[in-house]
Amino acid sequence: MLISRKNSSYRALAGFLAGLAGTAIAASAQDRIEFKxxxxxxxxxxxxxxxxxxxxxxxxxxxxIALCRRSISSGSIDGVYGAQTQAAxxxxxxxxxxxxxxxxxYATRQKLILTRPALTTITVQEEDLAALHPVPGTWLEKxxxxxxxxxxxxxxxxxxxxAHPNLIRRLNxxxxxxxxxxxxxxxxxxxxxxxxxxxxxxxxxxxGGKTLQAYDEQGRLLMHFPCSIAQRVEKRPVGxxxxxxxxxxxNYTFDPDVFPESAEARQLKRKLMIPPGPNNPVGVAWVGxxxxxxxxxxxxxxxxxxxxxxxxxxxxxxxxxxxFSKASWIGMPVYVEE
Numbered sequence: 069m070l071i072s073r074k075n076s077s078y079r080a081l082a083g084f085l086a087g088l089a090g091t092a093i094a095a096s097a098q099d100r101i102e103f104k105x106x107x108x109x110x111x112x113x114x115x116x117x118x119x120x121x122x123x124x125x126x127x128x129x130x131x132x133i134a135l136c137r138r139s140i141s142s143g144s145i146d147g148v149y150g151a152q153t154q155a156a157x158x159x160x161x162x163x164x165x166x167x168x169x170x171x172x173x174y175a176t177r178q179k180l181i182l183t184r185p186a187l188t189t190i191t192v193q194e195e196d197l198a199a200l201h202p203v204p205g206t207w208l209e210k211x212x213x214x215x216x217x218x219x220x221x222x223x224x225x226x227x228x229x230x231a232h233p234n235l236i237r238r239l240n241x242x243x244x245x246x247x248x249x250x251x252x253x254x255x256x257x258x259x260x261x262x263x264x265x266x267x268x269x270x271x272x273x274x275x276g277g278k279t280l281q282a283y284d285e286q287g288r289l290l291m292h293f294p295c296s297i298a299q300r301v302e303k304r305p306v307g308x309x310x311x312x313x314x315x316x317x318x319n320y321t322f323d324p325d326v327f328p329e330s331a332e333a334r335q336l337k338r339k340l341m342i343p344p345g346p347n348n349p350v351g352v353a354w355v356g357x358x359x360x361x362x363x364x365x366x367x368x369x370x371x372x373x374x375x376x377x378x379x380x381x382x383x384x385x386x387x388x389x390x391x392f393s394k395a396s397w398i399g400m401p402v403y404v405e406e
Contacts, residue, residue, distance in 0.1 A: 120185050124177040128153070129235075129257075131172050134180045135160060136230055136259040139291040141388055144232035144371045145257050152294050152374055155279060159292040187239070188258035190228060192221055194250045200224075203347045203368070206332055207322050207340055216345030216368075221248040227346060229256030230387050232371050259387075265395035266290055271402045273297075273382055275304055278374045280364065280384065282392065291392060294374035296367070296383035304404070305359050311400040313356035314393050317344040318365075351386040353393040357402060364402075365389055 125131045129147035135156050136145060140163075143152040154170035161168045164179050203219050204210045218224040222245045226233045237245070239255040268282040268290060275297050282291040298304045320342040324333035346352055351366020363381050367373060370385035384392065 122181055122183045125172075125180045125182055128172060130182055130186045131157070131177070131180055133186045133257045133259055134182055136257070137262045139261060139265070139293075139388075139391055140289075141230075141293045141385065143294045143374060144226070144235075144385065145230055145259060146232040146235045147238075155277065155294075156292060159279075159281070159289060163289040183262065185258060187255050189253050189255055190225065192248055192250055192252040192254065196221065196224060197248070197250060207330075207342070208332070208336065210342050211322065211340040213343050215343050216347035218346060221245065221252075221254075223346075225254050225256050227370070227386060230259035230385070231257050261391065265391055267397065268392075268395045268400060271392075271396075271400065273402065273404045275306075275404065275406050280382065280392070282395065290395070291388075293384050293388040293392070295364075296373050296375075298381075305362065306404050306406055309362070309402050309404065310358040311355055311396050311398055311402065312358050313354070314396055314398065315354040315356070316390075316393065317352055318348070318350060318354040319344055320349045322349075346386055350381075351384075351389055353386070353389040355389075355393050355396050364392065 125134050127147075128149055129145070132142045132145045132147065132153060135142055138160070140156050140160050141152075142156040143150075157172060157176060158168050158170045160166075160180070161170075161176055166175050166179065167173070199217050200220060201213070201217060203216060204213065210216065218227070222233050222236060225231075225236050225240075229236065236254070236256060237243075243252065243254065266284055269285040271280060271282045273280050273295060278295050278297055280291070280293045280295040281289060284290055322333075322340040322342055324330070324336050324338070327333040342348055344352075346366075347368040348366075349368070350363070351368060353366050355364040357363055361381075365381060365383060366386035366389035367383045368386075370387075373383055373385050
């Protein structure tokens with residue numbers, strides 16, 4: 069049963085969020101930057117990283133990385149300006165009482181400080197290669213696996229850098245991704261959070277904007293993530309729901325009734341248990357909600373979050389789902405608005 073938007077708690081949250089905007093700070097036309105094709109990528113971080121000096125971000129790629137460190141996600145980091153980057157910049161600007169325009173203007177860059185180099189280096193290990201396995205193409209084959217880990221080193225590097233595979237290719241132009249030997253050094257974004265997740269007071273899912281936002285008890289923005297929503301309008305709940313269960317590296321129960329479009333599902337006519345892993349259908353984290361069958365979870369295809377639709381749940385990139393689940397708690401209110 070869908071939840072009514074007339075719920076008094078929902079109206080209370082609406083009033084609460086209305087006060088978050090703050091006073092916009094004026095900025096002159098000279099402060100604006102015209103967005104152009106992605107600039108040349110920065111060089112990999114030097115070995116002598118002690119020479120790094122903290123300072124404002126220099127370009128869009130650095131801005132996406134700095135935002136990601138603050139749990140304000142522009143989607144898979146790619147160094148390209150798009151709707152999700154614009155939404156992330158707006159969320160940051162509003163939280164910092166800047167003019168909300170979604171542009172990487174002078175005032176925004178002065179607030180977005182890099183405290184460590186934008187890029188880092190990881191080294192491919194023997195155990196990384198040994199753990200690779202192609203993801204089976206059928207539900208039955210997936211259920212027979214022990215773990216749904218990474219299918220390639222490119223996928224592993226992209227997840228670790230919270231990045232789009234295309235960016236990882238651009239950062240490592242000399243790598244043959246069909247044959248990556250152990251000991252290979254790879255340049256990836258250093259997107260690790262600057263602080264441990266703070267306990268969330270309440271979360272808001274905006275269906276129209278395809279975003280999930282989390283706030284603390286003072287109404288300060290803690291997280292802003294792109295979010296995929298249900299394809300069918302009748303499967304999009306509106307109003308107040310609560311967190312009922314939190315699971316890390318969950319199994320997934322494949323129910324053929326949920327996938328009527330699948331010929332395999334129609335033939336199986338039975339449920340299957342899909343093992344955990346980053347390529348599990350719900351990714352690396354599951355936050356179950358009080359509405360039966362609904363949850364907030366990860367996905368094996370983070371670059372599609374907010375761009376494709378789900379069967380009913382709310383999908384986040386794996387790294388964002390993990391961050392959200394760690395700061396969530398049983399009984400936590402989650403509001404869904406159109």
